[in-house]
Amino acid sequence: MDFDLSEEQRLLRDTFARFSDERIAPRAAEIDEAGEIPRDLLRELADLGFYGLRYPESLGGVGLDLLSYCLALTEIARGSMSVGVVAAMQSLMGTHFLFAYGHEAIHERWLRPAIAGEKYGAICITEPDAGSDLSSISTAAEKVDGGYRLTGQKTWITQATVADFFTVFARTGEDKKLTVFLVERDAPGLNVGRAIEKMGCCPVPTSEVFFQDCFVPDEQRLGEEGEGEFSLRKTLADTRIITGALAIGVARAALSEALEYAANRVQFGRPINRFQAVQMSLAEMGTDLEAATHLVHYAAWLRRADRPVHRESAMAKLFATESATSICDKATRILGSYGYAREFNAERYFRDIRFTLYGGGTSEILKTIIAKELSRT
Secondary structure, three states: OOOOOOHHHHHHHHHHHHHHHHHHHHHHHHHHHHOOOOHHHHHHHHHOOHHHOOOOHHHOOOOOOHHHHHHHHHHHHHHOHHHHHHHHHHHOOOOHHHHHHOOHHHHHHHHHHHHOOOOOEEEEOOEOOEOOOHHHOOOEEEEEOOEEEEEEEEEEEEOOOOOOEEEEEEEEOOOOEEEEEEEEOOOOOEEEEEEOOOOOOOOOOEEEEEEEEEEEEHHHEEOOOOOHHHHHHHHHHHHHHHHHHHHHHHHHHHHHHHHHHHHHOEEOOEEHHHOHHHHHHHHHHHHHHHHHHHHHHHHHHHHHOOOOOHHHHHHHHHHHHHHHHHHHHHHHHHOHHHHHOOOOHHHHHHHHHHHHHOOOOOHHHHHHHHHHHHHHO
16 A cells, blocks of 8 residues: 555555565574564664655654554564564654653753664563553652652563663652653663563563662652643553554464465365355455555554544554454465464464553453543534
């Protein structure tokens, strides 16, 4: 789908498509097996400007829109979902609040090096008893002379083991509203806990993080006290759209493998893509992928036009992730027993795609949001 793309956007997409084909996809199985993404690959993404695609040139970025970003991210995820997830974390949730609410010193010390791939960030929101329900967050930041002392536990923190800094959401003041803080990795009282073993995206480190009387100076508060929930909700639309872009990247890879296998696998004297049952699956996969791509790109276009996108971003994330999950499942079925084997990529797609079902809102939460938005119209 490129009928609505500018020449610059097509060039950007093609650049990252080549990078994915030449540098990411050939190493994807090896990366998955090793359980670690090579730093040289992440640095190459920085050299291509990916981490700064949406940040201004004055900070070392490129200053493009969300649709352009999604085009590049989809190509990265097509090569490896794990690489795509880390790239997305570094270029959005891991650094956005530094950009939006940090002062010049924070921009120079942390954001600019992050855009250059020299430092890596993580975001700490989720807790053992607080996922979709932000009101259940209990990590607290007590005001003391010169700063705050954070106490609490976070979980499901992507990149925690390798992050140089953390964006942390904690409750402050008598009204216990959320406030955002920048916490350095070596801050006394910050400890990264156990790694969480996952079904897919195994090379993406995910861990618990503990704060015990962790001092954070006043100048590392991001924004005003009590504005954390408001600032987070402003980024949720972007998060959902970007998650949709990740999903369609993996779905494209799965469909491509299914098409190639069906064209070459001969049974009963003919390729299996000549059998109607396989044709029906391929048709459904292709149609769902096209529809998901349109929804994600439309939501990104609305965002660029500064139009309301709360409902459309939820729809895009819901449909793209659920459709991509179905596409990856159907790909393994077309491959038969080989879809269950590690030697084929379809098995990895089947595991990795489920990552997209949870971040940015589960399907159940998204359906609730969409229903409420529809009721307002």
